[in-house]
Amino acid sequence: MTLVQQSRFLRTTVACVSVVFFLCLGASGVAAQKKFSRTYPAGQTVRLKLLNRTGTVTVEGWDRQEVRIEATLEAPAANITPQSLSGEIVVNLVRDNEGRGEVGNVNFAIRVPFYTMVDIETVIGNLSVSNISSGLVRAHISSEGDIVLLNIGASNVAAENVMGNIFFDGELQDGGTYRFSSVKGDIGLRIPTNSSFRVVATAPSTRDIVFYQCQSPDLTLLGDGRRMIGKCGAGSASLSVTNQRGSIKFFKR
Amino acid sequence: MNCEDCKALITALMEEDLDETRAESMRLHLADCVTCATVCEEVAAIVDVATVEGEDLLPEHHSKQIWCRINNVIESEQKPLANVDPQPERKGLWHFSFWQLASGLACIALVSSLLTVVAIRNYYEPAATDSLARTTSNGVFDRVLMKVGLAETPQEQLERKLRERQATIDYWNARVQVRRNQWDPQTRAAFDRNLREIDDSLNEYQTILQRDPEDQLTVEMMDSVLNEKTDLLRDFSDL
Numbered sequence: 001m002t003l004v005q006q007s008r009f010l011r012t013t014v015a016c017v018s019v020v021f022f023l024c025l026g027a028s029g030v031a032a033q034k035k036f037s038r039t040y041p042a043g044q045t046v047r048l049k050l051l052n053r054t055g056t057v058t059v060e061g062w063d064r065q066e067v068r069i070e071a072t073l074e075a076p077a078a079n080i081t082p083q084s085l086s087g088e089i090v091v092n093l094v095r096d097n098e099g100r101g102e103v104g105n106v107n108f109a110i111r112v113p114f115y116t117m118v119d120i121e122t123v124i125g126n127l128s129v130s131n132i133s134s135g136l137v138r139a140h141i142s143s144e145g146d147i148v149l150l151n152i153g154a155s156n157v158a159a160e161n162v163m164g165n166i167f168f169d170g171e172l173q174d175g176g177t178y179r180f181s182s183v184k185g186d187i188g189l190r191i192p193t194n195s196s197f198r199v200v201a202t203a204p205s206t207r208d209i210v211f212y213q214c215q216s217p218d219l220t221l222l223g224d225g226r227r228m229i230g231k232c233g234a235g236s237a238s239l240s241v242t243n244q245r246g247s248i249k250f251f252k253r
Numbered sequence: 254m255n256c257e258d259c260k261a262l263i264t265a266l267m268e269e270d271l272d273e274t275r276a277e278s279m280r281l282h283l284a285d286c287v288t289c290a291t292v293c294e295e296v297a298a299i300v301d302v303a304t305v306e307g308e309d310l311l312p313e314h315h316s317k318q319i320w321c322r323i324n325n326v327i328e329s330e331q332k333p334l335a336n337v338d339p340q341p342e343r344k345g346l347w348h349f350s351f352w353q354l355a356s357g358l359a360c361i362a363l364v365s366s367l368l369t370v371v372a373i374r375n376y377y378e379p380a381a382t383d384s385l386a387r388t389t390s391n392g393v394f395d396r397v398l399m400k401v402g403l404a405e406t407p408q409e410q411l412e413r414k415l416r417e418r419q420a421t422i423d424y425w426n427a428r429v430q431v432r433r434n435q436w437d438p439q440t441r442a443a444f445d446r447n448l449r450e451i452d453d454s455l456n457e458y459q460t461i462l463q464r465d466p467e468d469q470l471t472v473e474m475m476d477s478v479l480n481e482k483t484d485l486l487r488d489f490s491d492l
Contacts, residue, residue, distance in 0.1 A: 053492060054439075054440065094488075094491050094492070098491060100435075101435035101436065101437075102435070102436070102437045123440075123488055123489065123492065124439075124440065124443050142484060142485055142488035142489065143443050143444065143446075143447040143485060143488075143489075144443055144446070144447055162447045162450065162451065162481060162485060163446070163447055163450055181477070183447075183450055183451060183454060183478065183481055184450050202470070202474070204470065204471065204474050205454070205457065222470070223468075223470040226470055227470060242474075242477060244454050244474060244477070244478060245450070245453075245454060
């Protein structure tokens with residue numbers, strides 16, 4: 001075997017070993033993940049209550065009379081024991097895994113009827129809710145993570161986190177209550193210009209409050225620009241936005 | 254025979270003017286009564302002195318007058334003894350003047366009104382104990398109560414509520430410290446990062462409040478951040 005042939009053989013061998021190594025690595029990663037899937041029939045009223053430890057949660061409304069919960073469990077896999085009782089589906093990973101030291105991330109992808117009341121929480125991780133028009137949408141992150149609420153038509157909406165952005169895109173219902181709160185992050189609200197609401201927006205540290213041109217605005221800045229209060233239209237809905245160390249921005253929808 | 258009769262007859266006994274029956278009863282009384290015996294001895298001594306010093310010092314017809322003086326002296330000495338336990342003088346409501354009564358009733362009405370108002374306010378505002386934001390709501394009446402000392406100043410209220418909140422935070426923090434060794438490194442890092450952010454906000458607000466304790470917006474924001482901190486600790490203590 002010539003020197004050139006020896007070199008070619010060595011390169012081919014290294015390439016083959018590398019391919020095998022990465023295939024094995026990928027296979028072990030897949031093997032470390034578990035899947036969870038369950039479907040529940042939905043009645044006229046549905047309520048989803050989910051408490052996650054770490055991981056992302058995505059809830060999407062659809063036009064079917066059923067709730068489908070799918071989850072990817074990273075190792076060490078968490079215990080999941082959903083409960084369905086009288087139209088309420090409860091998934092509580094904090095309770096189901098209490099006292100367990102390390103528990104891997106659990107990433108949920110949930111489909112619910114669009115009229116479902118959604119109440120989701122996680123300790124760490126992102127939350128996303130879309131296409132929901134019901135009485136309640138609540139998204140709470142105990143520490144850090146982004147909250148995205150898209151195409152929401154609920155009459156009561158609450159989104160809270162400590163570190164992370166919050167984005168809301170939806171319509172404000174007459175008489176509805178909307179509350180957004182963060183310690184550090186940016187809060188963005190995209191609502192129609194003809195919305196009717198009273199607003200209290202507070203950004204004490206940055207004073208970065210950017211309002212949009214709503215119908216017949218009546219707005220006042222207080223506390224050296226740290227807070228803005230006022231109303232648009234008749235002011236039938238109530239909107240409270242607090243960002244301790246970040247900005248608040250309103251966008252036209 | 255009683256003491257009064259005895260004292261009245263002592264001079265007659267000295268001058269032997271009594272009949273035997275009365276003289277005998279007097280002797281028996283003097284044997285039993287130390288007071289009358291002492292009086293009798295003193296009278297006898299005076300009579301002796303008068304007899305020795307001269308007949309003109311003690312004329313016989315003045316004996317009754319002398320006894321009366323002695324009796325007066327004795328009675329004047331006994332009066333203070335009789336006043337040792339005087340009966341308390343009972344005064345009725347009608348002994349106060351109209352103005353005294355009116356001002357007394359006005360004082361009672363004022364104090365009871367203040368106490369009633371304070372009690373009602375304390376009864377209806379227990380829900381505000383958790384909120385720091387209520388500490389600066391001081392109207393004119395509140396200020397009057399503060400001046401009188403029946404209500405806390407905003408600064409005192411704020412400090413008290415902060416102490417209460419801190420006690421809650423300490424409780425949850427102790428639970429977190431027990432659990433945190435079981436967490437994975439990412440969870441520990443996330444917890445510390447978020448807690449640091451909250452503490453930075455709190456420090457910022459405390460600095461503002463030191464400059465301006467009446468800044469209600471800052472008090473409200475501080476309240477909100479304290480809630481965030483309590484929630485963070487409570488949620489992580491369950492992991």
